[in-house]
Amino acid sequence: MSVVLGGFFWFLAVVAVAAGIAVFRVDSMARATYALALSFVSVGVMLLLFNLEYIGVITILMMVMEMAIMAVFMIMFMGMNPALMPMSMVHSKRSSMILAGGGFVVLAGGALLVPWPARRGGPAADLTQSLGEAIMGSKMLVMLTVSPVLFATLVAALVLASPRGRYDRFGDDLRISPPRGPEQKDGRS
Amino acid sequence: MPDGVVQVGLLGPVVAAVLLGCVAFFAAALDGVFVARMGRRSVRSGVASPVWEVARLLRQRRRSVVAADSLLWRVGVSGLLVVALLKAVVVPLGSWVVADLSVGVVWFNAMDVMVWALVWMAGWGANSAFSLVGGYRFLGQALLYELPLMFALTAPVVAAGSLRVGDVVTAQEGLWFVVWMPVAFLVFCAGVIAFSVWGPFSPALGRDIGGGVLVELSGVDRLLLLAGRYALLSAGAGFAVALFLGGGSGPFAPPWVWTLVKTLAVLFVFVGVRRMFAVLRPDRLVEAAWVVVLPAVLLQVLFVSLVVVGR
Numbered sequence: 001m002s003v004v005l006g007g008f009f010w011f012l013a014v015v016a017v018a019a020g021i022a023v024f025r026v027d028s029m030a031r032a033t034y035a036l037a038l039s040f041v042s043v044g045v046m047l048l049l050f051n052l053e054y055i056g057v058i059t060i061l062m063m064v065m066e067m068a069i070m071a072v073f074m075i076m077f078m079g080m081n082p083a084l085m086p087m088s089m090v091h092s093k094r095s096s097m098i099l100a101g102g103g104f105v106v107l108a109g110g111a112l113l114v115p116w117p118a119r120r121g122g123p124a125a126d127l128t129q130s131l132g133e134a135i136m137g138s139k140m141l142v143m144l145t146v147s148p149v150l151f152a153t154l155v156a157a158l159v160l161a162s163p164r165g166r167y168d169r170f171g172d173d174l175r176i177s178p179p180r181g182p183e184q185k186d187g188r189s
Numbered sequence: 190m191p192d193g194v195v196q197v198g199l200l201g202p203v204v205a206a207v208l209l210g211c212v213a214f215f216a217a218a219l220d221g222v223f224v225a226r227m228g229r230r231s232v233r234s235g236v237a238s239p240v241w242e243v244a245r246l247l248r249q250r251r252r253s254v255v256a257a258d259s260l261l262w263r264v265g266v267s268g269l270l271v272v273a274l275l276k277a278v279v280v281p282l283g284s285w286v287v288a289d290l291s292v293g294v295v296w297f298n299a300m301d302v303m304v305w306a307l308v309w310m311a312g313w314g315a316n317s318a319f320s321l322v323g324g325y326r327f328l329g330q331a332l333l334y335e336l337p338l339m340f341a342l343t344a345p346v347v348a349a350g351s352l353r354v355g356d357v358v359t360a361q362e363g364l365w366f367v368v369w370m371p372v373a374f375l376v377f378c379a380g381v382i383a384f385s386v387w388g389p390f391s392p393a394l395g396r397d398i399g400g401g402v403l404v405e406l407s408g409v410d411r412l413l414l415l416a417g418r419y420a421l422l423s424a425g426a427g428f429a430v431a432l433f434l435g436g437g438s439g440p441f442a443p444p445w446v447w448t449l450v451k452t453l454a455v456l457f458v459f460v461g462v463r464r465m466f467a468v469l470r471p472d473r474l475v476e477a478a479w480v481v482v483l484p485a486v487l488l489q490v491l492f493v494s495l496v497v498v499g500r
Contacts, residue, residue, distance in 0.1 A: 030261055030313050037306065053292045054352070061299035065335075068305035071313075072328055084321075 009049055016042035027086040029074050037067035054128045194281040194289055194355035194436075201287040202278070209277045212427070213419035214239060215453060219460045227464075246412040254316050254405050262314020266410045268307035269417025276300045276424035279354050283437040283445030286355065293354035294346050297428055298339060301384045304421065305331045308386060308393060308402060311414060315405035323401025327393035329471035330383060333478035334390070338380030340486040344373035344493045345432045354428075358436035367433040369496070372489040374433045376482060381425030381459065385418050388463035395468060426455040 019039035023032045040063035047056030090096065124130035136143060159165065169179040197204070217239035225235030279286065279293040290296050305328060312324020346352055348370070349360035357366075367374045383390035386402075394401045406414055430436060430451040437444025439451075 028258065030258060030310070034261060034264075034306065034310065053290065054295065057292050057295045057299050061295070061302050064299070064306050065302045068302075068309060068328060068331070071309055072325070 005049060009046060012042045012046050012049075015039075016046070024089050026089060029084075029087070029089075030071065032089050033067050033070050033074070037064050040064075040067075050127070052127055052131070055131070194284050194286045194358065196289050197285045197287060201285070205277050205282075205287050206274055208282065209274060209420055209423055212423040212449075212452060212456065213273075213416060216419045216422055216456050216460050217242075217416075219457060220463065223461065223464050242415075243412060246408055249408040249411075251408040251410060252405055257316045257405075258314045260314075261310040263410075265307045265310030265312070265314055266406065267413045267417075268310070269304065270413055270420055272300050272303045272307065273417060273420030273424045275303075276421070277427065280424060280427040281354060281358060281431050281436055282427075282448050283443060285445070289353060289355045292352045294342055294352045294357070294432075297354075298342055301338070301380075302335070304384045305335075311406075312393070312402040315402075317405045319398040319400070319404045320402055322398050323393040323395070323404070326395070326398075326401065326471055327386060329475070330390060330392065333471060333475040334380050334383040337376045337478060337482045337486050338383075340483070340490055341373040341376040341380060342432070344370045344486075344490050347490060347493050347497055350497070354431050358431055358438075361435045362438065365433065365435040365438075370433070370489055370493055372485050373493075374429070376486050377429060377433065378425075378455075378459070381422065381429065382462060385421040385425060385459075387418060387422055387459070389466035389469045391463075392468050392470060422459050423452070423456060426459055427452045429455050 016039045019035045019042065022035040023039070026032050026035060041060050044056045044059035044063065047059060050056075166174060170176050218236045221238030222232050222235035225232060225238065276297055278288045279290055279296050281289075308327040309324040312320045312322075312327070315321075345357050345360075345366045348366060349357040351357065351360075360366075379390075382388055386393050392401070394403050398404070403411065403414065427448070430448055434451050434455070437446075437448040439447035442450075
């Protein structure tokens with residue numbers, strides 16, 4: 001890595017950490033959400049510097065999308081919508097400070113104290129593929145089992161949460177045409 | 190173009206930006222002409238209308254709102270133009286491209302997801318109810334167009350066996366992808382119109398909510414957002430040409446001329462769509478998008494995959 005790229009890497013690292021800190025320091029849900037997005041985007045660009053193009057761009061894509069969706073949830077699920085007003089981004093300060101500090105000490109200590117192995121061989125030609133195989137290769141069976149279970153859970157949760165499904169709209173035989181419109185306030189459909 | 194595309198040097202981004210500006214101006218002038226013709230005014234007044242509008246907005250005082258979230262507001266308003274430029278970076282002009290990324294198609298996709306965040310921020314920042322409603326309408330719309338758009342992008346990628354835009358263009362030498370993946374092409378075009386908050390997909394700027402995201406925008410802020418829309422539409426048209434319409438291939442003229450001609454032709458249709466369709470409500474459209482359009486695109490991808498496997 002040249003000096004310029006190295007400098008850029010450290011710049012991104014600082015932005016990622018600073019934006020991460022900002023998530024807890026700002027007083028608005030919107031700013032916290034997009035500070036987190038900025039942090040992730042910086043990480044995504046850092047991955048691009050590692051020549052992990054696909055993973056880098058996908059990280060940016062997924063995280064920005066998630067944060068945008070978070071803006072939907074923050075209106076849907078926060079009672080009386082304090083999300084739209086200035087508010088503190090932290091709660092249970094004492095215990096979370098202890099947890100965060102402890103977690104940091106454990107992880108940083110581990111990173112410093114673990115004897116890291118020396119590099120054997122050179123980097124693979126296709127880094128994305130070899131990373132995928134390293135992560136997923138021997139665990140493919142688990143992945144194959146877990147994903148339908150996860151998917152079924154999602155669908156089941158949606159079915160349980162949905163106030164009215166297709167039988168409400170199309171009738172018991174699913175034959176009503178045109179389907180009944182959205183439910184009115186007085187209970188008529 | 191037998192050799193795919195080559196990256197241009199340092200001057201490339203500047204040329205790309207100027208070119209994108211020109212194409213976006215074409216779109217704005219075209220819209221002006223459509224409006225002028227409907228009002229039985231001269232074509233010339235329509236062509237000139239974006240110039241006067243720019244002059245008017247540059248002179249207009251910038252509106253400030255009590256308790257506005259200026260940071261997110263400014264980012265959202267000015268971001269659309271930036272994102273459109275970042276999209277144009279991977280769109281080849283003939284045999285030149287600013288950056289021929291190995292994951293160019295995913296890059297384009299990532300940039301159009303940026304629009305989700307930016308339009309919402311532009312709606313949020315103004316601290317105005319109607320503006321925020323507009324921002325949320327866009328997110329609702331994003332949920333219905335994004336998945337079909339992603340799968341529409343997948344079809345040419347599967348056929349070319351590469352995420353590199355240059356490879357996708359090269360793979361169309363015999364037959365343009367639009368011929369054997371028309372569903373993906375149409376869905377992609379609808380997606381471009383949708384992420385440009387344009388025509389039938391512009392409820393976020395709806396008149397029924399006083400202009401939605403635009404409601405508190407004036408002066409240079411309004412100019413940036415409106416210009417960003419045209420730029421997004423232009424970059425999307427250029428990408429449609431590269432992905433489905435054979436890029437710069439064509440007889441009698443150099444590739445860059447063909448790319449431009451095709452892009453302007455696609456853009457003509459995009460701009461005209463605004464006058465042909467009413468604005469669609471996201472909550473009504475979502476069912477059609479998920480129940481009809483998404484399976485249709487998936488079938489299209491399946492068809493393309495079978496063709497690729499059988500080849």
